[in-house]
Amino acid sequence: MASDVEKKTMLPNMENRTLMARLGLPNWDSPEGRVWVNRLRDNVPFIAITLVILLFWFISGDRFMSVRNWTFIAQQTPVLLLLAFAQLLVVTTGSIDISVGSNLGFSAYMAALGMLWFGELGFIVGIFAAMLIGVLNGAIFSLFKISSFVTTLAMLIIVRAVLVIVSDGRSIYVSDQPMSNSNITSIEAKWLLDLGQFPQILYFTVLVAVLLWIVYEKTVFGQQLKALGGNEKVLRLTGISVNWFKIQVFAAAGFMVGLASFINLARSGAATVQAGEMLELDAIAAVALGGTVLTGGYGSVLKTVVGALTLTIVANGLTIAGVPPSWSRIARGLLLIIAIAISLNRKQIDVVK
Amino acid sequence: MNSPAKPILEVNSVSKAFGGVEALRDGSLKLSPGEVLAIVGANGAGKSTLIKIIAGVLTPDRGDISIKGKSIARQDHTVGFIRQMGVEVVYQDLAIVPNMTAPYNLFLGRVPRKFGIFVDEKKMQEKTREVLAELKVETVQSLKRPISEMSGGQQQSIAIGRAIAWGKEIVILDEPTAALGPNETQQVERVINEIRKRNTATILISHNLDQVFRLADRLVVVHQGNTSKEFMRNEVTIDELVKAITTG
Amino acid sequence: MKRFFHGVLGIMMLAPISFAEAVTPRKDLVFADLGQPQTNPWVINRHRFQECVARALNIEQILADDENSESKHVSQAESLVARQPDAMVFNPLTSPAGAQVARLLERNRIPGMTAGRVVVADYDKEYNGQFLIGQMGTNLDAWGAAMAQAAIDDGHRKIAMIWNPKDVITTQYIWAGAQRVIDKYPDAEVIMEGRDRLSRETGIKYAEQYVARFGEGEIDAIIVLGATAGLGAQFALEQAGRTDIDVITCDIDEQVAQNIRDGKLSFSIGGHWMGGGFAMIHLYDYLHGFPIEDTQPDFSLIPVNASNVDAYERQFLNGCVLTPNEIRNISRVYNPDADLAGFIENFSNTWND
Structure with missing residues (x-):
C-alpha cells in the first residue's frame, strides 16, 4: 500500500529530476524548485517588457529606439498608468472598477469647468468629482451588496450620460493664449499644457508612482487592501469595518482617476465627451500584464508600471512597424490572454497549501 | 490541574431552539484558568450551538453565561462584546489571511503603526518571533513571505498564537487539526500544551478522541442537547466515553 | 418606374386625406427619430437642424439613440414604434440593423426614411416595401474623394x-x-x-x-x-x-x-448632418399626400477652407441653417412648386451665393 503510493509519486519526480538536471536546473517539485519557479513567475512582467523592447528594436531599428519615440511613449503612458493604479487598488481587494474610463471623461470635464468658473485652481473640482464617483461606487457596492462589476458597469453608463448632458456634446479647450473666438469655450492655462508634455508629465507620474508605492507597501491601508483581497471573512472577524474600508478604497481609486483625468486634460488640451472611452479595458489589461491576479490579494505598483508601459510600447511598436490595424488588435488581445494565463498560474502556486 | 475555586467561565443552563427544534436544551459547564476542557458529542448533539453561544454568535433563549464572574446581559451577548471580555475562537479554516505574512496574521486588526499611517514592520516581526519561540514553533520560512507558504500546522499555530498573544484568557479551538496531517497535528498539540502553561483556559472541540485524551484535563459530553456527563480525563476510559457519547 | 408606382400608391393611400383637407398643414404630427448617441458633434448638429425643421413645420419629435449597438438600434426602434408615431427618421447603425427597422416599419405601416446611412445600396432596384419611402443618403464616396482631393491639391x-x-x-x-x-x-x-x-x-x-x-x-x-x-x-x-x-x-x-x-x-468638409432635417421634410410632404420624387437623394457635403470659413461659420454654426420660411419654402405643403430634390442636390454649391 505504502509502496504503491511511493511508486506513484516517485516516478514523475525521477523523470523531472533527470530532465531538470540535464538543464542544470533544480527539480521544480522540491522546495528549492518551487522557490525558483516562483521567482521566475515573479519576474515575468520584466522579462516580457524586455523581450517586447528588443523585438521592436530589431524590427524597426532607430525609428523605434529614438529619443523622439521614447519621448512619445513617456507621454502616452501616464494617463493609462494612473488609471491602472486606480484599478490596482480595487483589484487588490478582489473587486473591479470598470467605470474608470467614464469617470475619467467626466472628471476631466469637471476640472475644465472648474477652471472656467474658479480660475486655475478650479481643476480641483475634477479631482473631487472623480472621488465622488468613487465614493458612490464603494457605497453602492458595499452597502447594497451589489457586485463591484455590476455596480461600476451601471456607473460606466450613467457617468458617460451625465457627461453628455453636462457638456451638451461641446468640448472645452485648453489654450496657451487668449482665444479671440467667443464661440469656443476655452481656458487659458499654458502651465497645464506644459504639464502634459515631456518631461513634466514624466516627473509628475513618477512622483505619483513613488507615493502610491509607499502607500501600497508601507502603510496600514495598503496592507489592509491585500488582506481584504485575501480573506474578507477573517478581516470582518477582527473588528475592521469592512464596508467603510471598501468605500475608502473606491474613493482612493477615484482620486487616482481624478489625477489621470487631470493629466489627460493637460495632454490632450481639451475635455471632450469621448475622453476615456474603452480605457477601462486598457487599465485592467495593464494591471493584468503587471502580473496582478484579478481575484485579489496580490499586486505590485512597480509591476503595474511595467504592465502599462508594455501595453503602450506594444501599441506604439506595432504602429511603427507598420502592422495593419486589425492584426495589431489581435496581437494586443493575445498579449492579454498570455498575461492572464500567467496570473492564473501564479494564483495556483501561491494558494497551494 | 483540577478546577480551582473560581471559574473563569460559567455556562448556566443555556438553551436554543431553531424554529421549534431544540438544538440545545440544557448546556452547563465551568472552565478554570489553565485548564483544557474538551467538548465531545455526536454530530447534531448540540456542540456547535453551545460553542456559538459561548462565542457570542448566538444569543441563548434561556440561561446565561458569565465570564470572570460577570454575567453577560442579553443585550451584550454579541461577538464583539464577548471578544472584549477575552474570549477568542480559532476556527478550522477561517482564521488566516493566506496571502499575508505570519506577522500580519498575528497582528490581524491590531497592526502597530508608525506616524499614524505606516506599518511598524520591525515591531511586528520581533513580537512574532517572541510568540513563536514561546509556543516552541520552529519556522524555516521567511517572515516576509505569505503565510500560505508555511505548513498547515505552522499556520494554525499562528492563529492560536494570535488568540493568546493579546491576553485572551479563554481560547475556543474548533476542530483545530481536522485539516492537518499527523506531523502538523503534533505541532498544534504542542502549542496547545504550551498555552496551558500560560494559564489560558482552552475549550477544545474535536472528533479525534485520541487527541482529546492526549490534551484535555476534563471532558464534557453533549448528548441530545444536554451536557449529560462530565469526566476528569484520568477517571475515564475511551470505551466509557464512547458509550457516554452514543447513549448519553 | 418604381418611383412612379410609389407615387401612385402614396396618392391612393392618402387620397382621402389629401382631397378632404387639400393641403392644410397638419399640426398634430409626431415624428420618431433614432440615431447614435450625442457623443459626436455631428449628431448634435443633426438634432439641432431637425429641431429647426420641427419648429418650422409644427412637428413633435421623440428622440432615441442606439448607444452604438446594433441590437439596441432595433430594440429602440421597437420602443419608438410602440408609441405609434406618424413617421420615423432613422440613421441605421449598420445595413442589417437598418433592414430590421425597415421591416418593423412595414409591419406597423409607419412611413420612415433613413438619414445618413442606408439600408440598401440602391433603393429603387433593391427595396420592395412601401413604408420605407426613401433613403436620404450622404454621398459618402464624394465625401472621401473631396478630402483626398484637398490633400492632393495642396x-x-x-x-x-x-x-x-x-x-x-x-x-x-x-x-x-x-x-x-x-x-x-x-x-x-x-x-x-x-x-x-x-x-x-x-x-x-x-x-x-x-x-x-x-x-x-x-x-x-x-x-x-x-x-x-x-x-x-x-x-x-x-x-x-x-x-x-x-x-x-x-x-x-x-x-x-x-x-x-x-x-x-x-481643409475640412461638413454639413452631412443636414440629411435628418431633409428626411423630415420628405416625410412631412408624404404624409400630406405628396409622393416622394427622389427616393434616394444624395446630399453632397460642403467643403470649407480659408476662403469660405467665415460664411460657413455664420450660416451653419449659429442657430438654424435655414430660416423657418426657407424650410417651409422647400415643402410642397406650403409651396406647390417646391423642388426639394433639386435643393438638396445643389445645396453644397448654392449655400454661399
Whole structure:
C-alpha cells in the first residue's frame, strides 16, 4: 500500500529530476524548485517588457529606439498608468472598477469647468468629482451588496450620460493664449499644457508612482487592501469595518482617476465627451500584464508600471512597424490572454497549501 | 490541574431552539484558568450551538453565561462584546489571511503603526518571533513571505498564537487539526500544551478522541442537547466515553 | 418606374386625406427619430437642424439613440414604434440593423426614411416595401474623394490616415472615395493606416506614432475622419513642432473653423448632418399626400477652407441653417412648386451665393 503510493509519486519526480538536471536546473517539485519557479513567475512582467523592447528594436531599428519615440511613449503612458493604479487598488481587494474610463471623461470635464468658473485652481473640482464617483461606487457596492462589476458597469453608463448632458456634446479647450473666438469655450492655462508634455508629465507620474508605492507597501491601508483581497471573512472577524474600508478604497481609486483625468486634460488640451472611452479595458489589461491576479490579494505598483508601459510600447511598436490595424488588435488581445494565463498560474502556486 | 475555586467561565443552563427544534436544551459547564476542557458529542448533539453561544454568535433563549464572574446581559451577548471580555475562537479554516505574512496574521486588526499611517514592520516581526519561540514553533520560512507558504500546522499555530498573544484568557479551538496531517497535528498539540502553561483556559472541540485524551484535563459530553456527563480525563476510559457519547 | 408606382400608391393611400383637407398643414404630427448617441458633434448638429425643421413645420419629435449597438438600434426602434408615431427618421447603425427597422416599419405601416446611412445600396432596384419611402443618403464616396482631393491639391503625396476600424461600414465607403482619388495619382500613396475608435486622444496617439515613424519629407499629410480626432492629431503635431505635416479632416465646429482661419488646418468638409432635417421634410410632404420624387437623394457635403470659413461659420454654426420660411419654402405643403430634390442636390454649391 505504502509502496504503491511511493511508486506513484516517485516516478514523475525521477523523470523531472533527470530532465531538470540535464538543464542544470533544480527539480521544480522540491522546495528549492518551487522557490525558483516562483521567482521566475515573479519576474515575468520584466522579462516580457524586455523581450517586447528588443523585438521592436530589431524590427524597426532607430525609428523605434529614438529619443523622439521614447519621448512619445513617456507621454502616452501616464494617463493609462494612473488609471491602472486606480484599478490596482480595487483589484487588490478582489473587486473591479470598470467605470474608470467614464469617470475619467467626466472628471476631466469637471476640472475644465472648474477652471472656467474658479480660475486655475478650479481643476480641483475634477479631482473631487472623480472621488465622488468613487465614493458612490464603494457605497453602492458595499452597502447594497451589489457586485463591484455590476455596480461600476451601471456607473460606466450613467457617468458617460451625465457627461453628455453636462457638456451638451461641446468640448472645452485648453489654450496657451487668449482665444479671440467667443464661440469656443476655452481656458487659458499654458502651465497645464506644459504639464502634459515631456518631461513634466514624466516627473509628475513618477512622483505619483513613488507615493502610491509607499502607500501600497508601507502603510496600514495598503496592507489592509491585500488582506481584504485575501480573506474578507477573517478581516470582518477582527473588528475592521469592512464596508467603510471598501468605500475608502473606491474613493482612493477615484482620486487616482481624478489625477489621470487631470493629466489627460493637460495632454490632450481639451475635455471632450469621448475622453476615456474603452480605457477601462486598457487599465485592467495593464494591471493584468503587471502580473496582478484579478481575484485579489496580490499586486505590485512597480509591476503595474511595467504592465502599462508594455501595453503602450506594444501599441506604439506595432504602429511603427507598420502592422495593419486589425492584426495589431489581435496581437494586443493575445498579449492579454498570455498575461492572464500567467496570473492564473501564479494564483495556483501561491494558494497551494 | 483540577478546577480551582473560581471559574473563569460559567455556562448556566443555556438553551436554543431553531424554529421549534431544540438544538440545545440544557448546556452547563465551568472552565478554570489553565485548564483544557474538551467538548465531545455526536454530530447534531448540540456542540456547535453551545460553542456559538459561548462565542457570542448566538444569543441563548434561556440561561446565561458569565465570564470572570460577570454575567453577560442579553443585550451584550454579541461577538464583539464577548471578544472584549477575552474570549477568542480559532476556527478550522477561517482564521488566516493566506496571502499575508505570519506577522500580519498575528497582528490581524491590531497592526502597530508608525506616524499614524505606516506599518511598524520591525515591531511586528520581533513580537512574532517572541510568540513563536514561546509556543516552541520552529519556522524555516521567511517572515516576509505569505503565510500560505508555511505548513498547515505552522499556520494554525499562528492563529492560536494570535488568540493568546493579546491576553485572551479563554481560547475556543474548533476542530483545530481536522485539516492537518499527523506531523502538523503534533505541532498544534504542542502549542496547545504550551498555552496551558500560560494559564489560558482552552475549550477544545474535536472528533479525534485520541487527541482529546492526549490534551484535555476534563471532558464534557453533549448528548441530545444536554451536557449529560462530565469526566476528569484520568477517571475515564475511551470505551466509557464512547458509550457516554452514543447513549448519553 | 418604381418611383412612379410609389407615387401612385402614396396618392391612393392618402387620397382621402389629401382631397378632404387639400393641403392644410397638419399640426398634430409626431415624428420618431433614432440615431447614435450625442457623443459626436455631428449628431448634435443633426438634432439641432431637425429641431429647426420641427419648429418650422409644427412637428413633435421623440428622440432615441442606439448607444452604438446594433441590437439596441432595433430594440429602440421597437420602443419608438410602440408609441405609434406618424413617421420615423432613422440613421441605421449598420445595413442589417437598418433592414430590421425597415421591416418593423412595414409591419406597423409607419412611413420612415433613413438619414445618413442606408439600408440598401440602391433603393429603387433593391427595396420592395412601401413604408420605407426613401433613403436620404450622404454621398459618402464624394465625401472621401473631396478630402483626398484637398490633400492632393495642396501638393501632398505621402499621406497617412486615421480612420474607424473596418467594421464601421459607412466610413469604409468614405475611405473608398478617398482611396479612389489617391489611386489616380501615381506619385501619391497611403503610407500608413491607423484604425481605432476615434477620439481626441486616439488622434493624438496616432499622430505621435506617425511622427516617430516618419521624419521630415517622409510624410506630407494625415487625413483624419472626424474633427474630434482631427483636432487631436493637429494638436499633437503642433506640440511636436511638426509644421511640415498637414491635417485634412471633416466636420466643422467652432474650433475647426478657428483653426482654418488661423491657417493651422487647410481643409475640412461638413454639413452631412443636414440629411435628418431633409428626411423630415420628405416625410412631412408624404404624409400630406405628396409622393416622394427622389427616393434616394444624395446630399453632397460642403467643403470649407480659408476662403469660405467665415460664411460657413455664420450660416451653419449659429442657430438654424435655414430660416423657418426657407424650410417651409422647400415643402410642397406650403409651396406647390417646391423642388426639394433639386435643393438638396445643389445645396453644397448654392449655400454661399
